[in-house]
Amino acid sequence: MPTRATRRLMELLGYKALYPPQEEALRAGVEAGESILLATPTASGKTFIAMTALTNNLSGGIGFYTVPLRSIAQEKYRQFKVLEKLGYRVRVSIGDYAEGAPRADIVITTYEKLDSMLRNDPSLYKRITVLAVDEVHYIGEPKRGPVLESLLARITSLSNPQIVALSATVPNAWEIAEWLGAKAVVSSWRPVPLREGVYRQGTIHYSDGSTRSIIEETGHAHVDLAIDSSREGGQVIVFTQSRRRAAQLAAKAAKYGSRLSYDETRAREAARLFRQTEGPSTLREEVARLLEKGVSYHHAGLSNRQRQIVEDAFRSGGIAVVYATPTLAAGVNLPARRVVVEDYYRFEEGMRKPISVAEYKQLAGRAGRPGLDPYGEAVIIARGRDTVEELMEDYILAEPEPVESRLGGLRGLRHSILGTIVAGVTRLRSVVEIHANTLYARSLGTRKMGSLIARAVEDLVSWGLATLQGDTLAPTLLGVEAARNYLDPESVEVARRLLPRLGGAGDLGLLYVISSLPDMTRLPVTRREEDYLLDRLLDEAPELVDRLEWTGPWEMRVLKTALLLYDWINEVGDEEIASRYNVGPGDVAALVDTAAWLARSLSGIARMLGHQAPGERLALLEKRIRHGIKEELLPLVAIPGIGRARARRLYNHGYKTLHDLITADPRELLKIPGIGPGVVARILEFTGRRDEAEKYTKMESLRGKGLQALMD
DSSP states (O other): OOOHHHHHHHHHHTOSSOOHHHHHHHHTTGGGTOOEEEEOOTTSSHHHHHHHHHHHHOTTSEEEEEESSHHHHHHHHHHHGGGGGGTOOEEEEOSOTTOOOOSOSEEEEEHHHHHHHHHHOTTHHHHEEEEEETTGGGGGSTTTHHHHHHHHHHHHHHOOOEEEEEESOOTTHHHHHHHHTOEEEEOOOOSSOEEEEEEETTEEEETTSOEEEOOOOSSOHHHHHHHHHHHTTOOEEEEOSOHHHHHHHHHHHHTTGGGSOOOHHHHHHHHHHHHTSSSOHHHHHHHHHHHHTTEEEEOTTSOHHHHHHHHHHHHTTSOSEEEEOGGGGSSOOOOBSEEEEOOOEEEETTEEEEOOHHHHHHHHTTBOOTTTOSOEEEEEEOOTTOOHHHHIIIIISSOOOOOOOOTTSHHHHHHHHHHHHHTTOOBHHHHHHHHTTSHHHHHHOHHHHHHHHHHHHHHHHHTTSEEEETTEEEEOHHHHHHHHTTOOHHHHHHHHHHHHHHTTSHHHHHHHHHHHSTTSOOOOOOHHHHHHHHHHHHHHOHHHHTTOSOOSHHHHHHHHHHHHHHHHHTTOOHHHHHHHHTOOHHHHHHHHHHHHHHHHHHHHHHHHTTOHHHHHHHHHHHHHHHHTOOGGGTTGGGSTTOOHHHHHHHHHTTOOSHHHHHTOOHHHHTTSTTOOHHHHHHHHHHTTOHHHHHHHHHHHHHTTSOHHHHHO
8 A cells, every 4th residue: 555645646646556567666665765776668657666765755854866867857857846746845956066956855966966966065965865866777888887886885885865776777687786775676567568570671570470561662661660650640769870860861751751640730830949949050940841741850969959849849749750869768758659770780989889789678668658559669670681580689589788887997986086085084994995885896896996996096196186194085175176076086187287288378278178178078070170170270379289299089189179169159150160060059068068167167276286377267268168259248148148149249239348238228229130128128127227127028028919919
């Protein structure tokens, strides 16, 4: 019998009954505070179990729901806000790493942001009463795995919260559960049955031995499979491994839009909204035209708003088929009746490699819309000489690879140890004990872990981030600054090496330093781009050429990233940036967000290293990166609603300072393109002219209501 809190939650969410895996989780004691690892298929109700733990066991503390990606955090926040009706304060926290935890009962956040909160406020360890970890299989992912594993090791060593770990693909669930001190709840039950098969030459061969004939009418297997499902009212997601191919395949499918079934009214509305987004006009027009045909693509090159429009249109039936890279399968709730795996190879480190079984299972898990589809289908398109039998054996009938630790490298360990000692654990023996509690140490032995810890500590000490005296390992002020800004410890050493040489080489020199840091994501470079990048370097900062040690492949990636950011802060348009660097608005947004964080963090580090002038310039550069502007526009973008484009228009029309706006005639402001009544109202409000602002706020509310409303 569910507890009263669980029954209230069920009533709030409209649940009449629970799914079998949910009932099993309740029997395992999740309501009573037992830690569990719930390994069940997509759409089997895992989020409800996390909500159950949170609403039953907060006990005056804070509950966290952690995810690997910001986009997932935003989606989960929209789901969890319903808990405010039960009296809980729910917040999402995905912003500045230096910020502490928000005032809330339940916080939705990413692994990295929770880690940074604990570094900035170590008392938080004792206040966590429930920790839900979504997509816990990310422990086995190279980039985020070390962060998640070390975070869980520290939390379980320094606190005693209820852990609710969730995943659709953890074949070694009992091993991971034992490590977490949790009970494993494993089930293959799905709300929508899943059929898996391999497509070749007009036939889907299913794993149960049955087949389905597909009319080969377009010459493109992925389009034929989409049309076949669409005729029966099913939507389709086609997964491929590159952004370019996703766009190319979507363009081919759009030619057959008349054969697809979709809501044309909603498709046109999605196209209209997409045209209104920011970013290159060519991209906006390309996707809008696809949407009008009931087709789209979806990848990280699109902005958050653009991806949201595509997802909403798909959910509402305005899209029949979406072509996506695997990022769509990483937690975004967007199921389809048929999932098509168009490409099961990807290029990694210059080599063509097959995707893992675990990744295939993640993609296949998107098949089947609960309440809409009688079944879900996952279909692999056989390529080249690969046979139906081989693909059936290698993917459909195969077990996913076990989740294994990725903490074996020094980078993740240095990061974790610094975070541990900043949290107040300064006895070396205790640091070793905490890291002996990692999955890596448990699986490979404490001796190897001890050797790695010794090397990591040696690096932290030699880089000036920590001191070691006897059994006491303490952070220096520099170490505390790095940890609380969530910097990779090696970033401090890179800054120490590069700032004396490049700190005085202007904005591009500082952007080159930022782009060289281990924390920075760098853009790929093709051979044909190298000459262009070197020419740009000679044009923009010839003094920088002699200060660079070498311009090999890695340095070219650094240079390309730095030049993109340089163009961004000098107000080069979205269209031109996209063309020069072969990027989308999502790429630019991600680079800008990371670079602004690093500029602010490096500003304090530079000062502590004795580089006062570069430190001050980095503080200024952070604001310019965040807004994408020249320095002269900084006063104007302080006004809410004034971005880089409007600020430039105001400046060019003579409104160069806040004083100019304090004395401005609102009627003259309205004559500036892109400055409407709502913007004028915000300017007047910001400059203290509240009575006048009210008039223009009313004017804005009447816009679009017709001439008669304005006259009235």
